Amino acid sequence: MPITIRDVAKRLNLSITTVSRALDGYDDVSEETRQRVRQAAQEMGYFPNQAARHLRRQRSDAIGYILPATQPRFADPFFSEFIAGLGDEAAQHQVDLVISTAPPDSDQEKWLYQTWVQGQKVDGVILHRIRLVDWRIDYLIQAGFPFVSLEKPLPEGDFTYIEVDNRNSVAAMVQHLRERGYQRIAYIGGPETLKIQAERFAGYQAGLEKAGFAYDPKLVAAGDMTSPEGYRQALQILHLPQPPDAFICVNDETAFGVMHAVDEAGLAVGPEVGVAGFDGVQTAGYSQPPLTTLDQPVYDIARHLVGMLLAELNPESQPEHQFVIVPKLLERQSTCGRVGDHCRHGAGTEPQP
Amino acid sequence: MPITIRDVAKRLNLSITTVSRALDGYDDVSEETRQRVRQAAQEMGYFPNQAARHLRRQRSDAIGYILPATQPRFADPFFSEFIAGLGDEAAQHQVDLVISTAPPDSDQEKWLYQTWVQGQKVDGVILHRIRLVDWRIDYLIQAGFPFVSLEKPLPEGDFTYIEVDNRNSVAAMVQHLRERGYQRIAYIGGPETLKIQAERFAGYQAGLEKAGFAYDPKLVAAGDMTSPEGYRQALQILHLPQPPDAFICVNDETAFGVMHAVDEAGLAVGPEVGVAGFDGVQTAGYSQPPLTTLDQPVYDIARHLVGMLLAELNPESQPEHQFVIVPKLLERQSTCGRVGDHCRHGAGTEPQP
DNA sequence: CTTGACGCCCAAAACGTTTTGGGATAATAT
DNA sequence: ATATTATCCCAAAACGTTTTGGGCGTCAAG
DSSP states (O other), X not given: OOOOHHHHHHHHTOOHHHHHHHHHTOSSSOHHHHHHHHHHHHHHTOOOOHHHHXXXXXXXXXXXXXXXXXXXXXXXXXXXXXXHHHHHHHHXXXXXXXXXXXXXXXXXXXXXXHHHHHTTOSXXXXXXXXXXXXXXXXXXXXXXXXXXXXXOOSSSSOXXXXXXXXXXXHXXXXXXXXXXXXXXXXXXXXXXXXXXHHHHHHHHHHHHHHHTOOOOGGGEEEOOSSHHHHHHHHHHHHTSSSOOSEEEESSHHHHXXXXXXXHHTTOOBTTTBEEEEEEOOGGGGGSSSOOEEEEOOHHHHHHHHHHHHHHHHSSSOOOOOEEEEOOEEEOOGGGOOSSTTOTTTTTTSOOOO | OOOOHHHHHHHHTOOHHHHHHHHHTOSSSOHHHHHHHHHHHHHHTOOOOHHHHHHHHTOOSEEEEEEEOOSSXXXXXXXXXXXXXXXXXXXXTTOEEEEEEEOTTOHHHHHHHHHHHHTTOSSEEEEOSOBSSOHHHHHHHHHTOOEEEESOOSSSSOOOEEEEOHHHHHHHHHHHHHHTTOOOEEEEEOOTTBHHHHHHHHHHHHHHHHHTOOOOXXXXXXXXXXXXXXXXXXXXHHTSSSOOSEEEESSHHXXXXXXXXXXXXXXXXXXXXXXXXXXXXXXXXXXXXXXXEEEOOHHHHHHHHHHHHHHHHSSSOOOOOEEEEOOEEEOOGGGOOSSTTOTTTTTTSOOOO
C-alpha cells in the first residue's frame, strides 16, 4: 500500500536506480533530474522502506539499550535522564534508539541480546550497570559487536567507556560527613553483583579508614537501589542499639527512602542524622531538606556515550575511547552537620548571630 | 559474517525453506527434522536477520514512542515510569520499543514520524501529551497507521485510548484544599498548547466556582512542567501583594519546584501554604513534606497502552478501545491544612494534645 | 575519423528471510 | 494394479532497497 521507489520511478519514467541515487545525492545524476526526483518524492510522500534499506545496507542506523529492570515496577529518575540523553543524542545523529527491559542475568536478557546482536537489529549497544561477572561483555567481545559502557568493563582490552570515579568520591563523602560532625556512618548499598556497588562500598570502607572510624558490618545493608528498599533498610538500622548518625546511600533514590525513614523515626534529617546520596538527580535539589549527593552529569554522560558509540561505528576519525568522570560533591542541607551552625548555610537565610 | 539460514541449511543438507519452517514450528516438517534443525541452529548460534524478516513479513515487531522533549535537558520521573511500563509490556510480548525525542511541532518531529510511519520502521505508535491542535493525529488517521494515545484525541472517530479524568479530579483537588482551610488557591500550569493543561486548568476553574472562590488571573502561571520553572513561577506569585495560600500544579515535577520556592520564601509547606501536584510520581511520597497529588497509575497505564496497541495490530479478539482512569487523590502533608490540627495525621506520629 | 573521457542513466544482482505452489515418496483406499 | 491421500520436503518468487558494472551518447583531443 505505501509508496515505493518503484512508484516514484514509474511516474518519472526513470529507473529505480536513478531515483535511489538522486535521493542519496550521488553526483552521477544530473542536477535537473535530481530536482525532479526530489520534487516527485516529496509530492508523493515517499519514504524509503526501512527494512529494505537495512537489509541492503547491512546496518540499521539504530543503537540499543536494554534496561536492567530488576523488578516489575521500575522508576528511577536516573533512567529518565539517561534515556533522554541517549535519545537526544541519537536523534541528533539521525539514528534510532531501541530499548527493551529484561531482568539482569535472566534468560530473557540473553535472548534479547542475541536477537539484537546476531539478528543485526542494532548497530551497537550501550551497556550499563556492569556486573562483577558479566556475560554480556564476554559475549559482545566474542561476537565482535560494537558497544560502549558506562563503567569500565572488567576484562582486559581496549574498550570504549566512561568511568565514574566511585571509590574516591564516596571516600570523599565520608570525609565530608566527618567534617560536619557525624561520627557513626551507615551505608545502604545496592545488589552485591553490581560493580558500582562494589566500588562505592570500597570507597565507604576506605573513607572510614582514612577518617579513623571503625568499620561496623551492622551498619551496612544491601538494598536494590529503590526508595522503598532504602526506607526499609534504614528503618532496620535505625532500630539498632547503637544507631548511626549518618547514612551514605548507593544512589539518590535509596537516599529518598532513607530520609523518609529517618523522618518517621522522629529524627531531623540534617541536624540529627545526615543523609547523602549518589547521582545528582534533579529532584534531589528539591527534596526537603535538599539532598547532599555526588552529582554525575547523567544526561551528558548518556549523550557522550552515544557519541562515542557512533564514532566507533564510523570508520572515520577515532577520538578518545576512555573518559573518567569525577562526580561533584553537592553539599546540601541533608548533611548540614551536627556541630556548630552550618545548617542552612548558603541557602538564602542568614546564619543566626 | 554472521550465520545465515543458508549456513544452517547447508550443514543439514536441507533447503532453507525447511529450516525456516522448522524453526517457525510449521507442521509440515517432521518432528525429527525439526529437532535436528533446532539443535543445529542452537549450536551454530543462528538468529534470523531482523531486517530480512521484517522486509518479508511486512511488519517490524516494534512499536514506537517519540518523547516530546521540549528542552535539551529533560528529566521527569513520569517518563521513566512511562517508558519502563512501555518497555516491560513490549518485552513481554516480544516486540521492541523504538524511542526517539523531538521537540513538539518541530520539523524534526514531523520527519521522524514520517520515516517511522511511511518507512514502516514500526508497526504502531504511542502518542502522549496530545496538543489542542495536533498534526500527529490527523496525519496518522490519514495514513491509516495504528496508534493508541494517552488522552483522548480531539477529532471524532473510534480511537483507542486511555483517558484520564483531568477536569473532575483537579476540581476535586480544589475542594480538598478548601476543606483543609486554604482560601486563595493559585495554579501553576503547563504549556497552553497541551490538552492536559487545558483540561486541568478547566478543572481548576470549575473547582473554584463550585467552592465559591473568585477566579484571579494573577494567581495563574504557565510553566513548562519542570521543577525549575515551577520554582520560578511560584516565586513570582508569592511576591504578589496578595499571595496565595495554596498551589495546585499541573504535575508533580512542577510541584517540587513550587515547594522549594515556598520554603525559600520562609513559609511552611502545609501549615502555611498548601501545595498539590498531579501524577503520583514515586518520589512524591518521599519529599519533605510528602506531596499531596492526584495519583495516576502511570506504569500500568503505559503497559495497558502497549497491550491495547498490540491487540489492535492483531486481527484477533478486539477488546475494549477506550478507558477512563480516575486519578486517586493522595492526601499528604503538603496540604495538611490551615485549620485545626490535621497536620501529620496518619503519618505515624500522634497528634498533639 | 578515431579515441578517450565524461555525463548521465539503467538492468541486474544482492541483502536474508518467508511464503507460495507444488513435487516426490510412501501409505492407504478403491 | 491404480487412484487417492498424507507426509515431508523444496525451488523459486517476493519483500524494497542499494550497489555493481556497465551502456550509450556527446564532446574534446589526437
